[in-house]
Amino acid sequence: MIATILKQVSFFSGLSNTELNKVLAIAGTKKYSCGQLVFAKEDLGGNFFVVKSGRIKIFTTVGSGKKKTFAFLKKGEFFGEMSLLGGKTRSASAQAAEDSELFVIPRKNFKRLILENPDFTLKLMHTLVERLNKCDKEIESMLFHNILGRLADAILELSKDKHSKPVKMAIDQNELAQYLGTTRVPVCRAINTLKRSGVIDYHRGELVILNAARLRSISGQAE
Numbered sequence: 001m002i003a004t005i006l007k008q009v010s011f012f013s014g015l016s017n018t019e020l021n022k023v024l025a026i027a028g029t030k031k032y033s034c035g036q037l038v039f040a041k042e043d044l045g046g047n048f049f050v051v052k053s054g055r056i057k058i059f060t061t062v063g064s065g066k067k068k069t070f071a072f073l074k075k076g077e078f079f080g081e082m083s084l085l086g087g088k089t090r091s092a093s094a095q096a097a098e099d100s101e102l103f104v105i106p107r108k109n110f111k112r113l114i115l116e117n118p119d120f121t122l123k124l125m126h127t128l129v130e131r132l133n134k135c136d137k138e139i140e141s142m143l144f145h146n147i148l149g150r151l152a153d154a155i156l157e158l159s160k161d162k163h164s165k166p167v168k169m170a171i172d173q174n175e176l177a178q179y180l181g182t183t184r185v186p187v188c189r190a191i192n193t194l195k196r197s198g199v200i201d202y203h204r205g206e207l208v209i210l211n212a213a214r215l216r217s218i219s220g221q222a223e
């Protein structure tokens with residue numbers, strides 16, 4: 001029963017039954033309600049997590065409350081590996097962005113999984129490379145794009161798993177501002193510019209992409 005659930009979680013889906021059984025033997029689960037902190041930046045790292053359901057926000061807070069969202073992680077994605085592999089303390093905070101359930105694997109068992117299961121380790125490395133790529137692109141975007149291009153980039157990134165036509169997503173302006181590491185006012189202005197040019201619609205926290213090709217072009221991505 002739990003094995004069937006684990007198989008549905010993409011991070012575990014490629015593992016053999018033997019490997020899956022090893023994970024089963026060591027993973028617990030824990031529920032978090034929307035808004036609840038899983039851990040805070042600088043906490044000592046103790047566990048590795050995989051999202052079983054819901055959505056987890058990874059973010060950092062700087063100085064007097066400035067926030068930067070690094071990622072929203074959904075079913076099948078993992079977090080908490082950095083402090084277990086490298087630095088001892090958490091590099092960012094993790095918070096449930098909606099009611100969520102997590103697989104929890106303690107440090108000692110996580111290290112054993114890495115050493116004994118090459119498929120697991122390869123999957124982990126593959127995802128870390130993807131995240132590094134995304135960070136490089138974000139640095140490029142911050143240095144060379146204006147707020148409009150960065151907003152277009154963020155909308156495309158945050159909506160990449162939405163398959164409705166037209167693409168719709170629920171996100172408020174504060175969340176968008178935190179994702180871009182800026183404040184609400186410039187984001188509000190940029191949203192209005194995109195609205196006026198018919199690229200998106202945005203009303204009461206619901207964003208609709210009306211012209212995806214134009215959005216990609218504003219973000220600097222090839223059409």
Ligand code: CMP
Nearest residue numbers: 058070071079080081082083090091092
């Ligand atoms: P750790 O440092 O243990 O705790 C915070 C976690 O956030 C970190 O491990 C990673 O799993 C995750 N994390 C940090 N930066 C990013 C990022 N840019 N994208 C996705 N996840 C991240």
